[in-house]
Amino acid sequence: MSVQELFIRYLGEQALCQQGDRILLAVSGGKDSVLMTHLFASAGYTIGIAHCNFRLRGVEADADEALVSRLARQLDVPFYITAFDTAEHAQSNGISIQMAARDLRYDWLETIRASQGYDCVAVAQHQNDHLETLLLNLVRGTGLSGLRGIQPKRDRIIRPLLFLTAAEVAAEVGRQGLAYRDDTSNFSTKYARNKIRLEVIPRLKELNPALEQTMAANMVHFTDAHTALHRYVAELRDRFxxxxxxxxxxxxxxxxxxxxxxxxxxxxxxxxxxxxxxxxxxxxxxxxxxxxxxxxxxxxxxxxxxxxxxxxxxxxRREPFADEVTTIHEASESICWGGARFELDWSIDTVVNTDPDIAQFDADLIVFPLTIRSWHAADAFHPLGMGGSKKLSDFFVSLKIPVYRKHRVPVVVNGNGDILWVAPYRMDNRYKITAKTKKVFTLARL
Structure with a gap:
């Protein structure tokens, strides 16, 4: 079976895309991305070519750009080009050059994909990239998820060359006589991935000449194990x-x-x-x-x-309520604090409402403006029905209010500094309606 036939089969087996989809190809000018471009073009897909100049390799990068531009003209397909100050981005964000290039590239590719109406972005990573990623993740300790290597499809990104090794890519490029450019930075052990490629993998291949195929099979098993674990954990999460x-x-x-x-x-x-x-x-x-x-x-x-x-x-996580203070003026109709809304009302009806979200006070004892805030360590009040003064911290303990909720409890404070209401738990006994009450001030927590 030819590489072209294997390519079409792989697209179908992995459900990467379907005929009629518009595919944006990320093309660096290297042999793998050039081969991917010709495979998509020969398969009859509607494609566009996107190229990033990271301004890291001077005239070499310009030559890469020129080759990819010629390829787009040769195939008569749309060509999208951009350039980045990758070194500046890496320095300002405190990340490596490689990470900066990756972030800039994928963000830009997604922008072009979305704005130009492409269905997905194709990236030309092959089995050796797959293996390098596994080894890097193993060394860095990313867990079972990282042992899956590179996934054929993730969101809008597809990787249609993962069925080929680097040697197979090179052989097919040679057979078709395709023009490409080598990135000389790929031959430097300055970067961790290159060190894996140039020094580690050759030694491992001395133990197993079919290392790529063996590890590709292992990564399938790791992926299956990850899937089984993911389902089991999801079931636990639903239960717990x-x-x-x-x-x-x-x-x-x-x-x-x-x-x-x-x-x-x-x-x-x-x-x-x-x-x-x-x-x-x-x-x-x-x-x-x-x-x-x-x-x-x-x-x-x-x-x-x-x-x-x-x-x-x-x-x-959200900003704590500790510093949030809301003022209630006599003319207010409703106010909000910490996501709760309170409505104000005045009445001569002295019938007591037992709804815990409604607090009724003797209006003659209210001093405006009132405030709503969260509790303070020194707070104390006279809880209705309990007799005497009680520290608010002890009151919370008696109601078994968890520590994490204490700052979310609205504390309504009179203009004279007394606590009127710990909403919706208890109002202060000193401000309740009595037989002498002529006018009622009501706060309702909605």
Whole structure:
């Protein structure tokens, strides 16, 4: 079977694209991307060619650009070109040159794809790139996911040459007599990937001359194992993570007793919480702390875990309410604090409403402006029905309000500094409606 026939078969087997799709080809001018271009053109696809000049190799890069431009003219297909100051981007973002080039390239390719109406972007990585990626990931410690190597399709990116080795690409380019250019930076061991390609793989091939094929088969097994693990963990997550709406925000409650049954524990903990950005080190700290004192917090860039008595609670990270203060003036009709809305009302009706979200005060005792804020460590008030003064921190403990929710509880403060209402839990006994009340001021928490 010819390379062209194998190419068409691979596109179908991997469901990379279908006839009628418009494909944007990322073409550097090297033998692999040039071969990919001719294979797509011969298969009758509608294609466009995109080329990036990273301004890293001077006249060599300009020669690459000229070759790719000629190829586009020869095939009479659209040609898109851009240039980047890759070194400046790497320095300003604190990343490597290779990472900077990758980010700039993929961002630009997606922009062209979306703006010009292409269905996907084709990148000419082959089996040797697949192998190099596996070895790099193995050395860097990316886990089972990294051992899958390069995936044939990810989002709008397809890699249609993964069925070929570098030697097979070179042989087919030679057979067809295709013009291409070698990137001389590929022969320098300055970069980690080149060191793998030029020094590590040749030594491994001394042990196994069919290394590419063997590792390609292994990566299929790793991918299958990853798929099975992913499904198992997804089932655990569906069982363990109980979604709840609290204070207008979504949170997940996970029983500690269920997490302690996991085996191997840290491995499955990491897989369960990986989509939320938690590191293994943070999850190890969580496992060591869940028999300790409640209230400890564990952070990822996007989420926070709170250790409660028998539960781990996960919420999205957001700015704390601690510094949020809302003022209520006498003429106000409604105000908001921390996602909750309050409405004000005045009445001569002294019938007591028992709804916990409604607080009724003797209007003659109210001093405007009022404020709504979160609790302070020194706060104390006279809880209705409890008698005497109580520190707000002790009040929270008596109601078993978790530490992570305390700052989200609205505290309504009178203009004289007294706490009027810890909404919706208790108002202050000193400001309740009595037989002497002539006018009622009402706050309703919606």
């Amino acid at each position: 993570f109980v979604p709840k709406q609290i204070d207008g925000e979504e949170e997940w409650h996970i029983r500690i007793a269920e997490l302690t049954t996991l085996h191997p524990q840290l491995f499955l903990l990491y897989e369960l919480f990986k989509p939320y950005g938690f590191s293994e080190a943070v999850l190890a700290d969580l496992a060591n702390a869940w028999n300790g004192i409640p209230g400890k917090q564990f952070f990822s860039p996007s989420h926070v875990l709170y250790l409660d008595r028998q539960t781990v609670v996960m919420r999205r």
